[in-house]
Amino acid sequence: MVLVYTESEEGTFKKIAHEAVSYAKGIADMMGTSVTAVSVNGGNSEELGKFGASKVLEISNDKLSKFNADAYADVVAQAAKKEGASVIVLTSSANSKFMAPLVAVNLEAGYVANVTELPTNTSPFQVKHSVFTNKAFAITEITTDTKVIGLGKNAYGLKENETTATTEAFSPELASEDFSVNVVSVDKATDKVTIADAEVVVSGGRGLKGPENWGMIEELAETLGAATACSKPVSDMGWRPHSEHVGQTGKPVASNLYIAIGISGAIQHLAGINSSKVKVVINNDPEAPFFKAADYGIVGDAFEVVPQLNEKLKAFKAQNA
Amino acid sequence: MKILVCISHVPDTTSKINFTEGDTKFDTNGVQFVINPNDEFGLTRAMWFKEKQGASVDVINVGGPETEPTLRKALAIGADAAIRVNTPATDGYSVAKQLASVVKDGAYDLVIAGRESIDYNGGMVPGMLAKLTDANFVNTCINLEIEGDNVTAIREIDGGKETVSTKLPLVVGGQKGLVEESDLRIPNMRGIMQARSKPLTVKEPVAVSPETTTASFEKPAPKGAVKLVDNVDELIDLLHNEAKVI
Ligand SMILES: Cc1cc2nc3c(=O)[nH]c(=O)nc-3n(C[C@H](O)[C@H](O)[C@H](O)COP(=O)(O)OP(=O)(O)OC[C@H]3O[C@@H](n4cnc5c(N)ncnc54)[C@H](O)[C@@H]3O)c2cc1C
Numbered sequence: 001m002v003l004v005y006t007e008s009e010e011g012t013f014k015k016i017a018h019e020a021v022s023y024a025k026g027i028a029d030m031m032g033t034s035v036t037a038v039s040v041n042g043g044n045s046e047e048l049g050k051f052g053a054s055k056v057l058e059i060s061n062d063k064l065s066k067f068n069a070d071a072y073a074d075v076v077a078q079a080a081k082k083e084g085a086s087v088i089v090l091t092s093s094a095n096s097k098f099m100a101p102l103v104a105v106n107l108e109a110g111y112v113a114n115v116t117e118l119p120t121n122t123s124p125f126q127v128k129h130s131v132f133t134n135k136a137f138a139i140t141e142i143t144t145d146t147k148v149i150g151l152g153k154n155a156y157g158l159k160e161n162e163t164t165a166t167t168e169a170f171s172p173e174l175a176s177e178d179f180s181v182n183v184v185s186v187d188k189a190t191d192k193v194t195i196a197d198a199e200v201v202v203s204g205g206r207g208l209k210g211p212e213n214w215g216m217i218e219e220l221a222e223t224l225g226a227a228t229a230c231s232k233p234v235s236d237m238g239w240r241p242h243s244e245h246v247g248q249t250g251k252p253v254a255s256n257l258y259i260a261i262g263i264s265g266a267i268q269h270l271a272g273i274n275s276s277k278v279k280v281v282i283n284n285d286p287e288a289p290f291f292k293a294a295d296y297g298i299v300g301d302a303f304e305v306v307p308q309l310n311e312k313l314k315a316f317k318a319q320n321a
Numbered sequence: 322m323k324i325l326v327c328i329s330h331v332p333d334t335t336s337k338i339n340f341t342e343g344d345t346k347f348d349t350n351g352v353q354f355v356i357n358p359n360d361e362f363g364l365t366r367a368m369w370f371k372e373k374q375g376a377s378v379d380v381i382n383v384g385g386p387e388t389e390p391t392l393r394k395a396l397a398i399g400a401d402a403a404i405r406v407n408t409p410a411t412d413g414y415s416v417a418k419q420l421a422s423v424v425k426d427g428a429y430d431l432v433i434a435g436r437e438s439i440d441y442n443g444g445m446v447p448g449m450l451a452k453l454t455d456a457n458f459v460n461t462c463i464n465l466e467i468e469g470d471n472v473t474a475i476r477e478i479d480g481g482k483e484t485v486s487t488k489l490p491l492v493v494g495g496q497k498g499l500v501e502e503s504d505l506r507i508p509n510m511r512g513i514m515q516a517r518s519k520p521l522t523v524k525e526p527v528a529v530s531p532e533t534t535t536a537s538f539e540k541p542a543p544k545g546a547v548k549l550v551d552n553v554d555e556l557i558d559l560l561h562n563e564a565k566v567i
Contacts (some may be wrong), residue, residue: 069458094479098460101448110414110532113443131441135338137539144532180457181487188481196479236502248334248439249358249497257566268334278564294547296559309553316557
């Protein structure tokens, strides 16, 4: 049995929950078994059936209204034991990465993170995962009976697989140790697309000259429903918040489309965005290293190209809406 | 307060990544090794606790003798003593088990590790270590304050941050934000001289069986050449019809 943790926010499943179920179904098919989803104060379970879950364990508990790694890991581990799961699928969200090692130790299960595709083999159980910050892949065998897999960002996509999901209320036993780290406050912009969730990311570098020039970046991002990001010097100089810094020492980006504007394409920057599917670069220097790593490029002045691109995209979106 | 900082010995961020022995081993030829950047932020925060709150700071690495220069660098930055557990770092779990044994023997109050190392990116050692030693755990930590046993930490979450409170003993998965880049210290001559006489203890490993084994490595398929376009109409057309991303 393949168990999948399905992340939700305020009672709605996130897109990565759908992706994780799709992926779990892929593994279950390889192993000739089925998928059970674990939903903590989650959304409508029928939704998970659409992607291949045949059973949903529904946990509804006010104590779990805020994410808590110890408690959530305990819930997933108890569900895995109860269901006799041999594989547990988590994602690469900040919360999944926080709880996965705790789940693994609890279940004496080997854990591999940043897995990029379905297992290359299920007996022995081998998975491919990105290493060296996306500069390479490794094929790793998990030798324990139970396996924990952290699916890489945007690695599998959504695959519909109409299944009727039965639901079952599940009340795990929570211990006081589960609540020894407590959330005091959360500071989160709810109206903005986050780099982690975004399908499109618009990113600006030092070539934009100063924070006052980010208006056009934000407008372009808004047109595309994109998250905004930046290179490291831009956040170091305080032009943009640290949370937007992407690259080897910042956030990884695994969007469908990454648009780099006035970014030279240093190796540390590229390391963080390598797993984005399509890369577009706008730079006035045809020798900028980024052109070697990009799929599409415009050699030109960002201050001319970006406003034009935004206008034309708005027209395009209006037509194709 | 007794602090242990975990130091991963990793290739410098500019390194070319290649493999040898039929793509089964990382090729260290010509590679410069450094303190894992996430660990260096943690080490620098530990120095603050040492200077402002009188904490003691030990550093540790699980690895072969080749990692000692990296530990010496951490001593030159200001750590009091170093420990090397003499065994190759085979997988995240076995590293966590080795660390757990040292943490229990040394009765450390606080362990600061990096959120992930930039070589294998597993991001599992801090969490596993916390669980194995029954310590509290805060990952992706960008701010850490400790008074007595009480801990207030800020952790990065997707799309924002979150303040948490907890108690020692604690394991932290740290990153930039614990201190800023401008706070990082380059060892000076005095530090380097002092580091030579600070203790670097080699410990023999405890028996552990790894839970994962890497069979081989692959490099990403070479990318096709960039398509340069002259105007934004053409770009929109390609993104829509060819790449199908808008
Ligand atoms: C240990 C270490 C870790 C690092 N980690 C990261 C990381 O995680 N992320 C990261 O981003 N960097 C990282 N760096 C820094 C990295 O090496 C580069 O310095 C940085 O990425 C450069 O940022 P940039 O491209 O914005 O600036 P620059 O390199 O200055 O490039 C600016 C670009 O803008 C172009 N430009 C100028 N004017 C215009 C215009 N009008 N229109 C269009 N284009 C224009 C220029 O041609 C140039 O290519 C790291 C460095 C080190 C040493």
